[in-house]
Amino acid sequence: MTATIGHFINGQLVTTTGRMQDVHNPATGESERSVLLASKQTVQQAIDSAQAAFPAWRNTPVLKRARVMFKFKQLLEENAEYIGQLIGQEHGKISHDAAGEIQRGIENVEFACGAPQLLKGEHSKNVGPNIDSWSEFQPLGVVTGITPFNFPAMVPLWMFPLAIVCGNTFVLKPSERAPSSTLFIAQLLKQAGLPDGVMNVVNGDKEAVDELLTNPTVKAVSFVGSTAIAEYIYTTANAAGKRCQALGGAKNHAIVMPDADMDNAVNQLLGAAFGSSGERCMALSVVVAVGEKAGDALVEKMQQAMSDLKVGAYSDATNDFGPLISCQHRDKVSGYLSSAEQQGAKIVVDGRGTKVKGYDNGFFIGATLIDGVTADMDSYKAEIFGPVLQVMRVDTMQQAMQLIDGHEYGNGTCIFTRDGEAARYFSDHIQVGMVGINVPLPVPVAYHSFGGWKRSLFGDLHAYGPDGVRFYTKRKTITQRWPSSGVREGATFAFPS
Structure with a gap:
């Protein structure tokens, strides 16, 4: 009997009835697991869970959010060999290659641990008489990632650690061809102290994707895959009023x-x-x-x-x-x-x-x-x-x-x-x-950003690094004045200068 892979919603493994798909071991050609394909209702359940968790997580001090990532990094390192086995069984990647993938993902978690520094705003005092002005970077809300089979650990780790540490909650739709490592990693986040509902995983196909792209609660979409699908993701998400970065194909x-x-x-x-x-x-x-x-x-x-x-x-x-x-x-x-x-x-x-x-x-x-x-x-x-x-x-x-x-x-x-x-x-x-x-794979390190030009990237911001922080936050500028007590000023109709 093959094992059944479900979803991770509100801190719990969830199994549902409905459509399923075989997950093959590409080295043997045999189906060793089955994965449940989420319905619109299951995706909505995950989105609702993320939305419910957002207010408290948004208001959690950024240092506490970063500490969850420090613990998460430790758990990834401790479980790297097992994660590599899951990748090998479902993708076919050789153990040393899988280890490299996991390490590159961990480096993105390390970058996310610097959130207190990354999210510092800008401040200017006395931009006018007794007027101070500053900017800050606030989270978007519920955001989502749709990730490919070829890097089932690394590419999700490009997305959700940074999104979460910036104060967002997350719904991840990994590839249905290699779902096990992603699901296990999500459980490590809970073990690291992440509150239930902040991170959710739904396995599925186009039905799940389309719900994520059109659901009004979802504020931003990150995608990595082929160019044809990237263009579809980008145009659909934009038509629904969402922020989107969609990384496509290459030659x-x-x-x-x-x-x-x-x-x-x-x-x-x-x-x-x-x-x-x-x-x-x-x-x-x-x-x-x-x-x-x-x-x-x-x-x-x-x-x-x-x-x-x-x-x-x-x-x-x-x-x-x-x-x-x-x-x-x-x-x-x-x-x-x-x-x-x-x-x-x-x-x-x-x-x-x-x-x-x-x-x-x-x-x-x-x-x-x-x-x-x-x-x-x-x-x-x-x-x-x-x-x-x-x-x-x-x-x-x-x-x-x-x-x-x-x-x-x-x-x-x-x-x-x-x-x-x-x-x-x-x-x-x-x-x-x-x-x-003289460097054949010029993949940027975690504190830079990853992305191509032309039809290899749809969107203005690249993945992870500094661009990732900007993608998962929105800038708010605040101008504040406290007039001196007892001073009454007349109305002014000219544009302020």
């Missing part, structure tokens, strides 16, 4: 210059392209070699290095990466490889048909290298989201930058070079939100 390019340290570039590209099976919005899926000599050297060295890569189940830490999330996604990735071949590209290393001993029904694709890719190919235009690295060749750095700037996505990019002038020009002029110089 991240790396430029390899002729002067690059090729061995170092290859080693960096291996992890950036194939880590987590390429199921990262920051994965490097395209490498643009400047010059035929650089292209030939890159392909030769990549082909050699890829022969040592090991794919398998999450529990074996010697594996480099694991399976894809589902058989449907595996078939979709295979379809892009076939289309690239049909449209004239050369598959140098073919990961299709990869079998892992003892896991014959797993959703595996091995590391794949495609050469001779051009901008008109379907495999180049789309976000493949698999362990696939495509090689393009151009004559100049300017041509490489034109390729990147011409793509609809603008999430992340990097350049491998020893030339400081080239690196500086690249970082100054490329139309992408996150840029690496």
